[in-house]
Amino acid sequence: MPELKRTPLYDLHTSLGAKIVPFAGYDMPVQYGLGVLKEHLWTRQHAGLFDVSHMGQARLVPEGSVSDAALALETLVPVDVLGLKEGRQRYALFTDDEGGILDDLMVANRGDHLFVVVNAACKDDDIAHMQAGLGGPVSVEPVTDRGLLALQGPEAEAALARLVPGVAGLRFMDVATFDWEGAELWVSRSGYTGEDGFEISVPEGRTVGLAEALLAMDEVEAIGLGARDSLRLEAGMCLYGHDIDRTTSPVEAALEWAIQKVRRRGGDRAGGFPGADRILEELETGAARRRVGLLPDGRAPMREGTELFVGDTRIGSVTSGGFAPSLERPVSMGYVSTDHAATGTGVEAEVRGKRLPATVADLPFRPSTYKR
C-alpha cells in the first residue's frame, strides 16, 4: 500500500486529538475530541472548520479570454460554464461517453481563468481528463501549493469576517480574492453541509496559521470527516463513489438542476458533452431509476448497500445512510425504480435479514440556510 499523503494541517489535527483514518490516499481526521454527533450539531449551531486540503484544485488558464476556457470545459460537462459570470461559482459534473458521472466538481469564473475543485479520490484522473479534453489554448494547471479549508455554519460569517472583513459581502456561490495578512485567499461562499459558509483556498505555508486563527475563536471548532458526511447527507448532497459514479447518470441521480437550459435540447449550446445522447434523452423522458431520500419508519439506520423492496420485487438499494443528528432520526438516500420514486411511497428495506418499512422522502432532509 502506498504511503498516505498528509495535508498541511496534519500535525495540527494530531495536536487537537483527532482520530486519523485513511481517506482518498490521505491521512485525514475523521473526528476530534467532541465526537461525530457533537461536531455535527456544533456546525449547525456555530461554525465548524474542516480541512479539505486533500481535494483537487486546478486553474484552467486560457491563452485568450476566460470564455475560451469556459467553452473548452463545456465539452466535458453538461453545464453552462460560458454563462457563469465573473466572481461566480457553479456545481458541475464530468460525464463519460455512456452518460455516467466521472466526478462532480465546483467551477468558478475568476476573471481571467476558471478555478475548479474536484474530489480527492478522482483528482489525478480529473486533471488528466481535462488536460486531454481541453486542448491546446487552455492550460490545466494543478494547484498543489495551496491548502483548502471550509468554514461552515451560522456563525461562519462572523468568524471569518473578523480576519477578512470583505467576505461578509459575498452571497451564496460568489467567489473573490482577499488579502489576509499578506496571504492571498481565494474564497467562495459555499460548502458541503447545507449551511451558510465559506471555502477558502490558502497558500500552503499559511494554512496552519489561518486554521489556528479561526480555531482560536469561541464559535469555531475543528470538525472531522465523520460529521462532514452526516451534514452533507442531511443536506441531500451526493458523495461521489457512493451516491453517484460511472454507473449513474445525472438524471438518475436527480441532478437535472445542474444542467442549464442552454445545454439541453433546443438550447443554444445543446449537447456537445460526453454521453449527451443518453443524458439529453433522459432529461425529456426520465430514467428508469431515480435517487431519492428515504426515511426509515423505525429507529434502525439503513446504511449503504441495504436492499429495497416493494412486495417481493427488489426496487433498488441505499447508497448513503445513517443517523441524522439534527433530525434525531435515521435518514438514507438511494436509488429506486422510477415507479416507486414518488414522495410518500412506502418501501421495505432488508436490514439484517428483516424487512423494515421506510418512506420515500424529498431531499434535502433539512432545508439549506444559504445567504442568497
Next chain:
Amino acid sequence: MKYTEDHEWLRVDGDVVVVGITEHAAEQLGDVVFIELPETETQVAKGDDIVVIESVKAASDIAAPVDGEIVEVNVDLADNPGLVNEDPLGAAWFFKMKVTDMEQLDTFMSEDEYKDMIG
C-alpha cells in the same frame, strides 16, 4: 467484574450475569444511536450475535459471552441509546442471562488483565 476479549463486562450475581460493554468499547464505537436487544426467555449459545449496536459510524454486534437464557433486557437503551456513551459500566447494561455452565466464566479476564489487553 469480568471482561471478555470482545470488550464486554460481566457482573456475576449467583447464576445470573449482567452484561454490558466497556468504556473502551463505547469510546471506540462513538456516539451510539440505535440498539436492538434480544427477546427475553431466548436460549442463546456462546458466540451468538444477540445485540445490534449502531453508532454514528457503523453497525456492530454483541455476542452472548456464555451459553444460557436471556432473563431480562434493558428496555431503557432502546429509547436512549446514548446511555452507552454516558454510563457504559452502569445504566447502560444490555441484558441479564442465566448461565448454563458457570465454568464458562473461568476463562474471562480480570480488570487488570483487560486493561493490559487494551494497552
